[in-house]
Amino acid sequence: MRRLIAIVLGTVVLALAGVVQARTTATVDGLDIHGTEEGCGRALEASGERGKGEFDPATGADNRNWAPNPLVDYRHLRLDLDLVDMNEGRFEGLVTYRIFPIGAPVRGLSLDCAGLDVAWVRWGRDSDHAGADIEHFHDGSRLSLRFEEALANREHEISIRYSGRQPTQGLVFTPSNGSAGAPEVHSQGQAESNHHWFPCHDFPNVRLPIDFRITAPKGLEVSANGAFVSRSEAPAGGATGAVKDASAFELWQWKQEKPIVPYLVAIVAGRFARVPLEGGGTTVPMHVWVPPGREADVARTFGRTGEMVALFEEVFGQKYPWARYDQIVVRNFGAGGMENVSATTLHPGSIFDDVAGEEEDLDGLISHELCHQWTGDLVTCRTWAHIWLNEGWATYGTALWFEQRDGEEGYFDSMYSNAGVARRDSTEGPVPMVSEIYRRPFETFSRAPNPYSKGASILHMLRERLGEPVFYAGVHRYMAEHAGGLAETDDFRTALEAASGQSLEWFFDQWCFRPGCPRLKAEVSYDAETRRMRVKVEQTQKIDERTPAFRLDLPIVVETASGAQTHPWEIHERACEREFELDGPPTLVAIDPRLASLKTIEVTMPSELLIACAARGPTQAARRGAIEALAKRNEPAVIDALATIAGAQGVARSSRREAIEALAGFGSPEALAKLLELFDRGESDPRVRAALVATLEKQPKDDAAQRLEKVALDDRSYQCRAAAARGLGAIKAADKADALVALAQVPSHQERVRVAAIEALVAIEDARALEPALALAARGNFDRARPDAIRALGSIVSKPDSAERSRVVEKLVEMLDDPERRSRDAAGEALASLKATEALPRIEAIAASDRDPGRRERAERWLKSIRGSEAAPDSEASRGSEPSRGSGRRARTP
Structure with missing residues (x-):
């Protein structure tokens, strides 16, 4: 009999995924995300059959959320707003809508209006009953209007006078307080929060143009959507007639000419320095609004914005669609960023000094929010169920930017991180990515089948499947057909089908409308006598009539002494097996190195093949997957290979950091010796150096404490100094407390150093932690x-x-x-x-x-x-x- 030499030396799990970054880098942490986005709503009960959860078994009621009826075409909004007292959060408003009835006779209208005091509702000057009161009822959350007769088939004008104070959401006031500076306010409309500061149809199935008239105290800058119109002395009474001393106020006017959805309506008022951005091949007017004194840091942080604009114009086949693009750094911000039309708001840590700029950048968040100006703003999801069309595209836009900036390595680095969603997205989950089932709108942003990272992965899979020219032809068609309008998942599908000639209904059903991702087990064996390599693949996730086996592209790259070949392979059953005839023993095997299919995969593969893939795999995704697999194998050859990767200057930073983390995870004397050698050799990249510093706590205490103290006091990098402080706390280095006390006074980007030092002092129970903690x-x-x-x-x-x-x-x-x-x-x-x-x-x-x-x-x-x-x-x-x-x-x- 032939001797079958199985080169099976162990079992590893390749998630073909990485740790998904926090939203401040434009992907989503464990949801983020953007994000999410981020910690909202309780998980629904798991179900064993598709559709369960759509109704309440006790009452039989439908649990799905359908879009509310607009009833009228909102043709224009004039929003007059007086920021009467920004320290107390008091404001007065007057909204004037021009509406046109749609379809059936309209005898009433219901607007979202939470926490506002409504003074009156009246017909506007262009109506038959100009100035007359409209019967209305406000229950605290909705404002219901009743018309004496059905609206005639023409335009009508309705005005609503109201006031508010410190809304619980939607409009965030930050009062002045000594070093906190001037008072500031910003709006945050997503998902459905703007109705807390002006009455509106607060759902993304309507669009309307807007004229803003905003009065604010003199000395402040005011932003709203669209083009700047004027800045002048406030008229008597302000914009609404409610300002008692108008001489202390200025009137700002902005005009948003193209219609936008309500959640993207935005204002900001505060003390800012406005810094122009130029270059990058775009003529779009751009400014960055930052706290006074930070002007010199703008170019360092935001200087590549123009290049991003040019990229996205090419990606979508549409010129930048709005009057300007400003980025506004605000205080007390609840998210990482928000893509308000023409004026993105960003969290207060979104500007880097020279040291922070050496060790990180904001390109992820900047590109994400900018991409939204096309996907989310120019074309908006019609309902929250389809939010992936907004967030998936913006997340993918970041990957496209990294592809342009860093080449294919940067692109696959980003996509590998996004593919981490496969770990959390189970076929046993209660809802798919696209579903009307939710208790609160933001549940759609933070599901296990996350619309940010899974959405981006879907776009990547489509690009791989269709090929770049066809994929972008479909994208251009989609944008051209829906620019300035609303879209659902099927709209995107049909545009791609028209461009490709392919039927993609199965693809969208599988990835968008069904929960879960495939869980694969693969086994590779080689028969040296026949030179045949056998690969067995099994889908191990729950498979039933609700979630049948996935249809997957699973190309395999096999390298032998004579070179590498790619073998296409499509699987669509629970278990598949295939043999490959080779010209000699394989020296490298990479399963789906381009992430053609979203999945987790557990592979039985020898260490030498993984080592080869980690060092020279065909893509950065393949290399990171191999490193992740090697992290489960504490073997001498693996330790040597990971140490080589960790110390190689020409290797991607993500690979180096993950190799360092893998060695630290082993914790063996051999692995720790390699790490100490790497640290003592010196490292120029601050992010890699910080990863090495973080491993020192695993070394003998005396050696670790000495090195950590030196880094804490002398290193230029904020990340390294913070890591050193945390290490001193972890090893309870009480004899180094003086260094930590000094470090607790050191300012840094986002106060990372002070925080780490204070927490370390707490860990060693040093009473001197109290005063710096009170100060911070x-x-x-x-x-x-x-x-x-x-x-x-x-x-x-x-x-x-x-x-x-x-x-x-x-x-x-x-x-x-x-x-x-x-x-x-x-x-x-x-x-x-x-x-x-x-x-x-x-x-x-x-x-x-x-x-x-x-x-x-x-x-x-x-x-x-x-x-x-x-x-x-x-x-x-x-x-x-x-x-x-x-x-x-x-x-x-x-």
Whole structure:
């Protein structure tokens, strides 16, 4: 008999995916995402059959969310707004809509209008009853209008006068307070939040042009959508007639000529320096709005925006569609960025000094939000079920930018990270990526089949399947057909079908309308006598009538001494097997190196083949997948190979960092010796150096402490100094506390160094952590570092005999009313962890009467923890991940 030499030496899991980055780099962490986006809504109950969950078994009611009826064509909006008192968050508004009835007789209209005081509703000057009151009823969340007779088949004008104060969402006021600077306000409309500051049909199935008239205190800059019209002295009474002393105000006018959806309506007012951007092959007027004093950092952070504009014009076959493109860095921002038409808002850490610019960039977030100006703004998803058309495209746009900037390596680096969604997306999940089933709109942004990363992966698969010319021909057709309008998933599919001549219904059904991704097991064996390589593949995910086996492209690259060949392979059954006739033993095998199919894959493969793929695989995705697999094999040859990759200057940074992390994960003396050798040799790349610094805590304590202290005090890199501080805390290096105290005073980008030093002092139980923690927790500091300092305060006084407990608890109770949500929530968590009964009166009041239902729920959890009934769960918002950008309002039906 022939001797079958199985070269099976172990089993590894290749997720063909990486850690998905936080939204601030334009992909989504564990949702993000953009994101999500980010921690909203509870998971629905799992179901065993397709469609379960669409109705309530107890009542038989339909659980799906259908788009509400517009009833009228919103032909124009004039939005007059007086920012009467920005410290108190008071504003007065007047909206005037021009509408045209659609279809059946319209005898009434219902607008979203939450938390606003409506003074009157009247017919406009162009109506039959000009100036007459319109009967209306406001229940606190919706404004219902009743017309005495059906609207005639022509244009009508309706005006609504209203006022508001400190909305729970939609319009975020940050009052002035010493070092915090001038007061500031920004809007945040996604998903359905703008109706908290002006009455509107707050759903993306209508579009309308807008004229803005906004009065704000003198000395502030004001932005809105569209083109700047004028800046002048405010008229008597301001824009709405409500301003008592108009001499202290200015009137700003902006014009958004092309219709946009309501959630993209945006305003910003505050003290900014406006810095022009030029170059990059575009003539689009561009400015970056930054805090005064940061003008010199603009070019470093945003200087490639023009090149991105030129790229996306080519990708979509459409010139940049709006009057301008401004990027505005605002305080107290709840997300990473928001793609408001013509004026993106960005979080306050979105501008880099010279040191931060040496170790990272913002291109991921900048390209993501810019891409949205086409996908999301020019063409908008008709309902939230199809949000992947917005977010998947913007995430893919980032990959396309990295492809242009860094070549194919950068592209596949990005796509490998996006493919991490396959780990979380199960066929046993309750809903697919495209589904009308949700309790709150933002659940559609943060599902396991995540519209950011899975959406981007779908676009990549289509590009691989159709080929680049055909794919982009379909994309251009889609954009041309729907520019300035609304779209659903089938609209994109039919455009690609028209361009390709292929039927793609099966593809979209499989990836968009069914939950899950395939889970593959593959086994590679080689018969040396016959020179045949056998590959067996099995789909191990749940397969049933609801989720049949996936149809997959699974090309295999096989290298022998004579060269490499790619073997196409399509599988569509539970188990498949194939033999390949080779001219000698394989020296490298890469299964689906271009990520033609989204999946996880567990491969039985020898280490030498994985080592070869990690070093010289055909794509960066293949190389990272091999490194991930090798991380499960603590073998001498693997340690040597990973150390070589980690120390190679010409290798992609992601590969080097992951090789370092793999060696640290082994924890063996041999692996740690390699890491120490790499560290002592010196490393010029600060991000790779930071990864090496992070491994020092695994070395013998004395050696580690000495090296960590030197890095903490002397290294130029913020990331390295922060990593060193964390390492000193991890090894409890109490003898290095003086270095940490000094480090706790060192300013850095996003205050990473101070936070790490304070947390390290807490870890070694050094009382000197208190004062720097109090200082960083104070208002005026970076709003995403303050919660870390606030939590540290709770840890510092956690012992019952702490002399500073009453002082800290008093500060934490004050912070329950902080204007920044992250800090408020961190204070509540800290008080809950301390079981601070002194805080009960204020927390009880919040739980009983706060206008924000989400805050009431959180307060109830804190109360239970303080009273001992259960622990308070962590708040994502206060831990630095992005809170929901949208509404927590009830689901709506037509």
